[in-house]
Amino acid sequence: MELRPRGLDKVEALIAKGVTIPNPWTVDLDEEVNVDRISGDGVIIHPGCRIRGSRTVISAGCRLGAETPMTIDNCHLGRGVDLAGGYAQGAVFLAGASMASGAHVRAGTLLEEQAGGAHTVGLKQTILFPFVTLGSLINFCDLLMAGGTSRRDHSEVGSSYIHFNFTPDGDKTTASMFGDVPRGVLLDRPPIFLGGQGGTVGPVSTGFGTVVGAGSVLRDDVVEDGQLVLPPAPHEVHRPVTPASYRRLTRILAHNVAYVANLSALESWYRQIRRLFFSREEFGPQILAGALVNLEDVRAERIKRLRALVRRLRPTDEGRAQLIERIDDVVEALAAVDGPAPAAVVRTMGAAADEGVDYLDAVQGLTGDQRTAVTEWLSGIVEAQQQSVAETLPAVDLDF
Structure with a gap:
């Protein structure tokens, strides 16, 4: 009986359509992979790679496994994505995104253009x-x-950096925002720098242009833009541990609401502006769908973690009692909201997409008035969602 590696027929079909696979017998494609969702234009799959999942999309010019074997499982890869080695599952990588070897990228992850x-x-x-x-x-x-x-003026995180996202009480209501959506989508804000050998204890938010010195652990918000932060070394503390005390509960809740509200703004941006460009790309509609699924997954994760925290609370004051009683109403208030994009911006971006202008160039070509309109539109979505939660919890002092 002839021994043939699993998926060799699909590997041969990819080679026939132009994919470069130097050592076909070392590449593993599972039975769910649809070769029609893999471009034949300039794609290179190096030895030892594994490709899995019916939702996987690989666009033109992608490279997999140039340094070490790469596994992708139900991932969406835009044009020119370079994943040099490691594992990625349920992630979306837009045009030009990259990861070097040893990557471990899990569900709910979205890397936009040239991030990596x-x-x-x-x-x-x-x-x-x-x-x-x-x-x-x-x-x-x-x-x-x-x-x-x-690429020459970008936000950067130094080596050996950690976002601490798990508390001693087992909570993950700790999502942080470095920058924000209403201004960040315009690609005209100063970069943020987080120095190496450091970390952030979530949830934290920072303004644009923030510089956090190497070796620092950021524990508090940086509200203003353009701030240099050099936190002092904490004094040694010895005190009894009080499990699930949540002394800064209102801050935790406010950060989680702000995070989810920014997700609503980002989803609106994708549905109304980014879709104009995706619709003109090979596999663009599939990649857009994958990005929207991941944004919804991130929202669901944040809601799940918020519910888990509330289940641990005790009704020690009016605010906590109200939060426990009305958590379902809070979750309803955190459902995705939308609002119409400024008509002039839609026309400008639609015309740019029709003319084949790259998305990044189109965004950076918006006029000052259009930029103001975008920020007001997306900020309105964020503020409306925050206000909805505040009205649901009048006994909780939420300082957004």
């Missing part, structure tokens, strides 16, 4: 806006990061 990381980076429920660059040996889960205008 060096070797041995772990991501989950992570949204990186265009150009954001991560160093090596990083764990960066449960967050959104924006900032920067180009």
Whole structure:
């Protein structure tokens, strides 16, 4: 009996359509992979790679496994994505995104254009806006990061950085925002820099242009833009542990609401503006669908974690009692909301997409008035959702 590697027929079909596979017998495609969702234009699949899942999309110019074997499982890859080695499951990588070897990228992750990381980076429920660059040996889960205008002027995270997203009480209501959606989508904000060998204790939010010194652990918000932060070393503390005390509960709740509200703004941006460009790309509709699924997954994760925290609360004051009683109403208030994009912006971006203008160039070509209109539109979505939650919890002092 002839021994044939699993998926060899599909590998041969890919080679026939133009995919470069130097050692076909070492590449493993499972039975669910649809070769019609893999481009034949400039795709290179190096030895040892594994491709899985019926939803997987691989666009023109992608490279897999140039450094070490790469596994992708139900991932969506835009044009020119370079995944040098590691594992990715349920992630979306837009045009020009990249990860070096040792990547471990899990569900709910969205890397926008030209975002990426060096070797041995772990991501989950992570949204990186265009150009954001991560160093090596990083764990960066449960967050959104924006900032920067180009590959030469980008937000950056230094090597050996950690976003601490798990508390001693077992909570993950800890999502952080470095920058924000209403301003970040315009790609004209100063970059954010998080120095290496440091970390952030979520949930935290920072303004654009924030610089956090190497070796620092960021524990509080940086509200203003353009701030240098050099936190002092904490004094040694000895005190009894009080499990599930949640002394800063209102801050935790406010950060989670703000995060979900920004997700609503980002989803509106994708549905009304980004779709104009995706619709003109090979596999663009599938990649857009994958991005929207991941945004919904991130929302669901944040709601799940908020419910888990509330289940641990005790009704020790009026605010906590109200939150426990009305958590279902809070969740309803956090459902995705939308609002019409400024008509002039839709016309301008639609015309640019029709003319084949690259998405990044189109965004950076918006006029000052159009930029103001975009920020007002998306900020209105964020503020409306925050107000809805505040009205649901009048006994809780939410300071947005």
